[in-house]
Amino acid sequence: MAPFARRTLLLASATVLTALAATACGTGADGGDGAGDAGRTQVRIAYQAIPNADLVVKNRKLLEKALPDADVKWVKFDSGADVNTAVIAGSVDLGLAGSSAVAKGLSQPLNIPYKVVWIHDVIGDNEALVARKGIGSVKELKGRKVAAPFGSTTHYSLLAALEEAGLEQSDVKLVDLQPQDALAAWQRGDIDAAYVWTPTLSELEKDGTVLVTSREIAAQGKPTADLGIVTETFAEKHPDVVDAWLKAEDQAVELARKSPDEAAAAIGAELNLEPAEAKEQLGQLVLLTAEEQAGADHLGAPGAPGALAGSLHDAARFLKAQKAVDAVPARSVFEQALAVEELARVTG
Known part of the structure; x- marks a missing residue:
């Protein structure tokens, strides 16, 4: 492993x-x-x-x-x-x-x-980046508002995903939100994507699109x-x-x-x-x-x-x-x- x-x-x-x-x-x-x-x-x-x-x-x-x-x-x-x-x-x-x-x-x-x-x-797959329907790739997050708990593994994986997609951190609007707060912001329509873990992840997946999982980020060397x-x-x-x-x-x-x-x-x-x-x-x-x-x-x-x-x-x-x-x-x-x-x- x-x-x-x-x-x-x-x-x-x-x-x-x-x-x-x-x-x-x-x-x-x-x-x-x-x-x-x-x-x-x-x-x-x-x-x-x-x-x-x-x-x-x-x-x-x-x-x-x-x-x-x-x-x-x-x-x-x-x-x-x-x-x-x-x-x-x-x-x-x-x-x-x-x-x-x-x-x-x-x-x-x-x-x-x-x-x-x-x-x-x-x-593995219990942490993932989920975006709203219509956003089909990490690259399409440019200019969008993306949430993650700063200092967390999902924050680390999010930055790695952006880097892999050729985006700078400044290309997106990062918001520091804990999973439950990210879910509330998602339901209000305040954010376009979030990198979170289960069980919050399961809620976002119901009406969102998974762009990348931490299992995939791991395969990329992180x-x-x-x-x-x-x-x-x-x-x-x-x-x-x-x-x-x-x-x-x-x-x-x-x-x-x-x-x-x-x-x-x-x-x-x-x-x-x-x-x-x-x-x-x-x-x-x-x-x-x-x-x-x-x-x-x-x-x-x-x-x-x-x-x-x-x-x-x-x-x-x-x-x-x-x-x-x-x-x-x-x-x-x-x-x-x-x-x-x-x-x-x-x-x-």
């Missing part, structure tokens, strides 16, 4: 950061050390409405069962850019963010102290993925929690592969989808076991960081060219950000 390349982040105002902290952990005052009430470990997990195995872990309470003495809090975010903001605020310990957002988080000026510990999915991140502080202080989380994610991937109907039922319950639709959306993603992720094409092993580092580096360089980051660190920085030691603990 090809290596990976998700989901413009400015430091939020103190008011926004305070609100995020309060939402994610009640007080936001523990500085991410995992100390909860009465000495119980607090685990704050950022998740997104993406039909992958992470929602199986949440719905089936796999982590809660593995850690009965911990307080596990799941907090929903709309994009990886929002997850980055929450990490900066000290509101999140573990979470899901797209490869584009992670590449940005590891670059300047953010330099977020987190590590990539899991690959939730390799993005793949994307949804990644699991953990703050360096939390990983150091609570290796047992990280291990339990990895094992829970791996268990959920195995369930999705062996019993997709069961996994789809859990995902459908989280996304308010019929099981059949959830199963279809799940099938649009590539899920990897822990053992597969430890391979050279992905996260890699201790002393041998995988190809994901190169993909993140390439994504950061792409973002720099788009003026979305100030500077791109050396590839070694991305290699050091791969939590291969943590992954090795659970793969033996």
